[in-house]
Amino acid sequence: MEDTMEEEELEEWRTIFNLFDVDGDQCITGEELGVVLRSMGQNPSDQELKEMINEMDEDDSGTVDFQEFVILMKRKTAENEDMGNDDIEEAFKVFDRNNDGAICADELAAVMVSLGNPRTPEEIQEMIAEEDKDKDGVITKEEFVSMLTEKRKKKD
Numbered sequence: 001m002e003d004t005m006e007e008e009e010l011e012e013w014r015t016i017f018n019l020f021d022v023d024g025d026q027c028i029t030g031e032e033l034g035v036v037l038r039s040m041g042q043n044p045s046d047q048e049l050k051e052m053i054n055e056m057d058e059d060d061s062g063t064v065d066f067q068e069f070v071i072l073m074k075r076k077t078a079e080n081e082d083m084g085n086d087d088i089e090e091a092f093k094v095f096d097r098n099n100d101g102a103i104c105a106d107e108l109a110a111v112m113v114s115l116g117n118p119r120t121p122e123e124i125q126e127m128i129a130e131e132d133k134d135k136d137g138v139i140t141k142e143e144f145v146s147m148l149t150e151k152r153k154k155k156d
């Protein structure tokens with residue numbers, strides 16, 4: 001499956017995967033997967049998460065590695081294609097805690113801490129710089145939406 005995806009798509013999925021791979025072990029647990037899906041507007045139960053992990057867990061590790069993650073997330077994304085950008089906007093609200101239309105370093109850091117994945121100030125700045133196209137030090141709603149919809153637009 002990976003070899004049929006464009007390199008940019010893989011990089012985007014890798015960025016998302018790494019963001020939620022809390023302990024950096026190259027595997028996502030059911031708990032970590034729940035955070036990913038909720039950020040995409042899904043609301044899976046613990047049982048559903050367990051079933052998803054089991055469905056995709058080809059090596060019976062109890063976790064999802066990157067290849068398994070790509071397959072699972074492509075499936076979940078396809079299920080939501082008809083919903084437009086509503087899910088993305090809901091995900092943005094998770095990060096934009098003060099509802100000012102931008103994700104600042106403090107907001108991103110707070111979300112990372114709440115995910116059990118605290119980052120250094122330098123790492124937070126690197127994460128922001130990666131998507132901060134206008135170089136204003138924050139990720140605007142437009143940049144966030146663009147980051148997550150770029151792949152969809154290329155398909156159309």
